[in-house]
């Protein structure tokens with residue numbers, strides 16, 4: 001990756017980067033959705049990089065430009081933070097439950113179980129983890145861009161702590177908390193105009209020791225998604241793959257293309273990569289042919305559908 005601005009000032013506009021993060025994640029989600037669970041290279045096979053076209057065509061049950069549960073939940077997180085003027089975990093959980101009860105097109109198996117098992121907000125995810133012992137999906141990481149923008153102002157430790165607490169609403173496995181905390185910190189650094197990859201060692205030092213080595217492995221400079229030992233629906237390879245996509249490309253567009261081309265959980269890997277790349281390159285780097293058809297339905301919330309200008313407004317409020 002390289003700095004997007006020829007000015008070299010290293011002092012870009014926070015609002016432009018915040019909008020880049022929020023819209024960038026949503027665009028990655030919508031671009032990746034039709035390719036979910038497909039093979040590597042399917043996106044570039046259908047849409048060669050040398051021939052830019054209207055890649056937002058939909059498919060697999062998704063309309064062109066339609067964002068999935070990743071972005072829908074990120075919007076719920078954002079609206080709770082803004083309307084409650086900070087972290088109100090019971091309120092956020094209630095919004096998640098209202099959404100889950102409205103039968104969204106897509107919802108993670110674990111998230112659905114936690115939101116519908118009838119237990120209160122501070123016990124539902126822990127109960128699921130105790131019962132299943134498998135709770136390190138990428139479902140808390142996928143929705144973290146909005147909270148990462150909101151908590152960036154608090155500094156490294158505060159944003160990582162907030163990430164863990166929001167992740168714990170649906171994910172009882174501390175591995176998911178730590179991966180989400182790392183993402184929050186990388187976005188914070190990018191919003192400030194610095195290179196998030198250079199901040200990885202300092203961020204890893206704040207990861208719980210039980211989980212640090214595993215994240216250090218997937219975030220290493222020479223790690224490649226082919227080396228993943230699990231499906232990228234798990235939190236470790238998802239974060240590692242998203243960071244790899246940003247590290248090995250030099251534009252927002254190429255980062256998201258690389259993420260979708262990995263195959264597997266394409267909407268989420270691209271949502272995570274797109275959030276980080278959007279924070280780094282800024283909203284102006286996101287192609288208009290991708291933002292124009294973008295829309296985010298919000299099941300359970302009176303038929304509301306957010307479009308790019310709505311996400312831009314949300315990002316501005318989160319950052320200010």
Ligand SMILES: [Mg+2]
Nearest residue numbers: 068069070267
């Ligand atoms: Mg999704």
